[in-house]
Amino acid sequence: MHESRRPARRVTAEPLRRPRRGGLPGPLSDAFRAALAPVVACGLALGGLTTWVALGRAGSPPRIEVTAGRVFLPFGENRETAAFFRIANPGGAQDLLVDITSSAVEGGIALSRHRTTDDGAAYREETDSVAVPAFEGLTMSPHGVDVTVRADAAWRSGSLVPFTLHFRHSGPKKVLAVVVRPGEGGAL
DSSP: OOOOOOOOOOOOOOOOOOOOTTSOOHHHHHHHHHHHHHHHHHHHHHHHHHHHHHTTOSSOOOOOEEEEEEEEOOOTTOOEEEEEEEEEEOSSSOEEEEEEEOTTOOSOOEEEEEEEOTTSOEEEEEOSOEEEOTTEEEEOOTTSEEEEEEOOTTOOTTOEEEEEEEETTTEEEEEEEEEEOTTOSOOO
C-alpha cells in the first residue's frame, strides 16, 4: 500500500493574551466599569438617607401648634391694627401659612411683612404665604411678619378675638388672640 503523504501543516501558536491590568478581560471589564458608577451613586444616596432617618429628620410631617396670639388695640379713630401669633413646628417638614380668617373681624385680613427702604422708611407689604420652618417655627412681630386687621369698635384691652390660621399641609388651627395695648401684654 502506498501511503500518501500530505504536506505537514505548520501550526503556529497565537501569542498568549495577558489579562488587562485591573483584572477582568475585555467585555467583562467594560461592563463592570459601566455598572460601577450607578452602584456607587446608589450606595452614597442610601448612606445619606440612612443618616437622615437615623437623626430623626425624615418621614415626619409638619406639626403646627399656635401657642399665643395678640391683637393691638388701635389708637384714636384709626381702626386698622395688627395681630401677632407664635407658631411652633416641631415636625420634620416645612409648612406654609396661607390664610387667616376671623368671624370677629369685618373687612379684609391680610398677611403682611414689614420692610425698610434704603432711606430707612418702613412700609407694609402684603404677602400670600409665610414659611413655618421645620423644627423651628415663626414668631410674628411689628418688625417682621404680622396680620393686618380692621378692629371692631367694641374691642377693649383683654377682649378675646377668634382667629383661624390656615396652613397648606397641616390644615386650619383655631386660636384666641388677646387684645392688648401696644407695649403691654408681654412678649409673644
